[in-house]
Amino acid sequence: MKGGHKQADLKRLDEALLKASEANDDIMFLSELDGFFAGLLVCPEMIPPSRWLKEVWGGNGEPVFDSLEEMQSLLDLLMAHYNRVAQMLTPPASYGPVMDQHKRSGQVIVADWVEGFLRAVRLQPSSWKRLSESDDEEAITAFSLMLEIPLVSTGKGDLPAEMGSKLLADAPKVIPDLVLAMNRFTKSLPFEPPGGAFPFPANMPAAPVRSPKAGRNDPCPCGSGKKYKKCCGAN
Numbered sequence: 001m002k003g004g005h006k007q008a009d010l011k012r013l014d015e016a017l018l019k020a021s022e023a024n025d026d027i028m029f030l031s032e033l034d035g036f037f038a039g040l041l042v043c044p045e046m047i048p049p050s051r052w053l054k055e056v057w058g059g060n061g062e063p064v065f066d067s068l069e070e071m072q073s074l075l076d077l078l079m080a081h082y083n084r085v086a087q088m089l090t091p092p093a094s095y096g097p098v099m100d101q102h103k104r105s106g107q108v109i110v111a112d113w114v115e116g117f118l119r120a121v122r123l124q125p126s127s128w129k130r131l132s133e134s135d136d137e138e139a140i141t142a143f144s145l146m147l148e149i150p151l152v153s154t155g156k157g158d159l160p161a162e163m164g165s166k167l168l169a170d171a172p173k174v175i176p177d178l179v180l181a182m183n184r185f186t187k188s189l190p191f192e193p194p195g196g197a198f199p200f201p202a203n204m205p206a207a208p209v210r211s212p213k214a215g216r217n218d219p220c221p222c223g224s225g226k227k228y229k230k231c232c233g234a235n
Contacts, residue, residue, distance in 0.1 A: 005081070005084055005098060009080065009081070009084070010030065010098060012077060013030060013033075013077045013078070013080075013081055014029070014030045016073065016074045016077050017029055017030060017033070017074070020063070020065070020070075020074055023063075023064040023065070023066075024057055024058060024063050024064055025058070026057070026058025026059070026060060027056065027057055027058055027063070028055075028056050028058075028116065029112065030098060030100075031097075031098055031099050031100045031109070031112040031113045031116070032112045032113065032115055032116035032119075033056065033078075033081070033116060034081070034085070034097055034098035034099075034113060034116065035097065035112070035113035035114060035115065035116025035117040035118075035119075035120075036052075036055065036056070036116035036117065036119050036120050037081065037082050037085045037116075037120075038085060038089075038095070038097065038116075038117055038120075038179050039116065039117040039118070039119070039120025039121055040052055040082075040120045040123075041082075041085055041086055041089050041183070042089065042179060042182040042183045042186050043120060043121075043124065043127050043128070043186065044127050044128065044130040044131050044185070044186050044189055045124065045127035045130070047120075047123060047124055047127075049079075049082075051123065051124075052120070052123060053078075055119055055120075055123060056078065089179075089180075089183050089187075091187055093180055093183055093184075093187075094180075095176045095179050095180055095183070096176060097113050097172075097175055097176060097179070098113070099112070099113045099172060100112060108172040110149065110171045110172055110175065111150070111153065113175070114146070114149050114150055114171075114175075115150070117146060118146075118147070118150065121147075128143065130189065131143055131182065131185055131186070134185065136185045138181045138184075138185075139181050139182050139184065139185035141181070142177070142178040142179075142181035142182050143178075143182055145167065145174070145178055146175070146178050146182075148164070148167065149167060149168065149171055149175075152164040152165075152167055152168050153168055
């Protein structure tokens with residue numbers, strides 16, 4: 001187990017992303033993807049797969065696959081990982097990130113995971129105002145520290161040098177607590193669905209998110225917005 005995931009599941013996803021990267025240079029790899037999913041799931045407002053899938057491919061252009069089967073296999077693995085992260089963040093939550101380690105030193109590499117989280121923040125920055133403008137000091141501090149980590153690593157942080165160095169050194173241990181603090185805030189928010197249905201906690205999936213399957217005239221599952229027959233179905 002790693003970060004609450006089975007090693008075999010992570011290996012399959014890692015290998016599928018690596019294979020897809022042969023034709024998609026900017027696709028996310030495993031650690032960045034894990035941080036991205038965490039950011040999506042603790043965002044104060046839910047972001048649907050139709051919006052975030054483009055980011056997984058790199059945010060530019062359309063993904064390229066050898067076949068529909070290859071695309072569907074990767075989508076299934078992506079959604080399975082998303083659902084595992086969502087399950088970890090469902091109260092009572094217990095979260096563990098997936099981060100790479102330096103092969104020689106064994107040092108945990110947090111940069112890719114944090115970049116993934118921040119890509120989720122940048123995807124819908126207005127949603128995070130609900131957190132940053134709230135009176136939840138714990139969540140606000142957690143969000144601020146998460147934003148500070150990459151700044152400290154480049155010498156541009158606002159924290160005093162000693163505090164910044166400690167944050168960076170402790171980041172692998174601190175990040176799960178930061179995620180859980182933001183998650184508690186998000187899960188406490190009432191969300192009023194369109195049409196006046198019963199409110200429920202914000203950004204809490206009522207059921208697992210399934211990977212999209214498309215007919216030729218349906219929107220392409222890759223998130224491009226085009227019909228499948230004119231996008232991945234044309235490959």
